[in-house]
Amino acid sequence: MRVLVTGATGFVGRAVCGQLHDAGHTVVAALRTSRAVADSTHEVVVGSIDGNTQWRQALNDIDGVVHLAARTHQGETAGAAAAYRRLNADASAQLARCAVVAGVTSFVYMSSIKVNGESSPLDNRGALRPLHGDDEPRPTTAYGRSKWEAEKVLQEIAGPASMRLTMLRPPLVYGPGQKSNLDLLMRAVDNGIPMPFAGLDNRRSLIGVDNLASAVAVSLMTGPATPAIYTLADTDISSAKLVRAMAHALGRPARLFYFPPRLLQSLAKLTGRLTQLEKITGSLIVDTGKFRAATGWVPKKSLEESLEATVARYRAGDKQ
Numbered sequence: 001m002r003v004l005v006t007g008a009t010g011f012v013g014r015a016v017c018g019q020l021h022d023a024g025h026t027v028v029a030a031l032r033t034s035r036a037v038a039d040s041t042h043e044v045v046v047g048s049i050d051g052n053t054q055w056r057q058a059l060n061d062i063d064g065v066v067h068l069a070a071r072t073h074q075g076e077t078a079g080a081a082a083a084y085r086r087l088n089a090d091a092s093a094q095l096a097r098c099a100v101v102a103g104v105t106s107f108v109y110m111s112s113i114k115v116n117g118e119s120s121p122l123d124n125r126g127a128l129r130p131l132h133g134d135d136e137p138r139p140t141t142a143y144g145r146s147k148w149e150a151e152k153v154l155q156e157i158a159g160p161a162s163m164r165l166t167m168l169r170p171p172l173v174y175g176p177g178q179k180s181n182l183d184l185l186m187r188a189v190d191n192g193i194p195m196p197f198a199g200l201d202n203r204r205s206l207i208g209v210d211n212l213a214s215a216v217a218v219s220l221m222t223g224p225a226t227p228a229i230y231t232l233a234d235t236d237i238s239s240a241k242l243v244r245a246m247a248h249a250l251g252r253p254a255r256l257f258y259f260p261p262r263l264l265q266s267l268a269k270l271t272g273r274l275t276q277l278e279k280i281t282g283s284l285i286v287d288t289g290k291f292r293a294a295t296g297w298v299p300k301k302s303l304e305e306s307l308e309a310t311v312a313r314y315r316a317g318d319k320q
Helices: 011-022 078-102 142-158 181-190 209-221 239-250 261-270 274-281 289-295 303-315
Strands: 002-006 026-031 041-045 064-067 106-110 164-169 172-174 204-208 228-231 235-237
Touching (some): 002 011, 011 026, 011 209, 064 209, 078 106, 078 142, 106 142, 142 164, 164 209, 181 239, 181 274, 181 303, 204 209, 204 239, 209 289, 209 303, 228 289
Parallel strands (some): 002 026, 002 064, 106 164, 172 204
Antiparallel strands (some): 204 235
């Protein structure tokens, strides 16, 4: 296929472009301005991405679209909510409408588990219930709401058309070049900072960036004819076990100690770090069975393999 990728120069985008090229596809990166991309990737400059972007030239002879471009980490103000909506919802709708007109056969949209919410609920037995793509959306942030808005409008556009639409809701993504809270956690482990996670018994779904990229590549070629939403991950792990896995990959000791979890949350709240703490220590698990059944996808890399690659990039100062 000839595939147009938005957000191609980002953390996930670079991995996706590499996977698509390795699978034999021709990759075209949609860029705001001309910039260096991998030798195996073509480029087309589209300017700013919003509800008025003209996609006709970029979509010429394109068979599939992978839409990764998104606005993140802009806060929760009214202005931020409007900015989220412009790029995450309005821009997605414009691209999808133009893709239908251009005869694109497959459209993959990178949504977010934040459409489901910030944590997994408990079932009637008190056990964590995995989040599913067919759950009732419960976003609690402006970013999550904008992603949900995008999903709804994309279904409205693709539903009556012959374009296959796959929407993916990944949890926290880790891997070489990560810039999230996981990078801060890895740096803390590397610096020998003691962490009060020994008393935590949480579970957190994660997905390696290469495994997510392979899921995108599979989604382009498979899946149901009607619009589909999937949650997916490659591991469920507690914060304490994650720290130990990072420490092992780094060749450092895991400096974990016990601290009452409720007191830890209280201190984080007092210091304004509760949200940051919950992103690492809260429980959020997702179901991957529906996606595996529909596509035959199997993660290519284990947690240990992905962490080894992450540490190698980290040690190199992310210069690769």
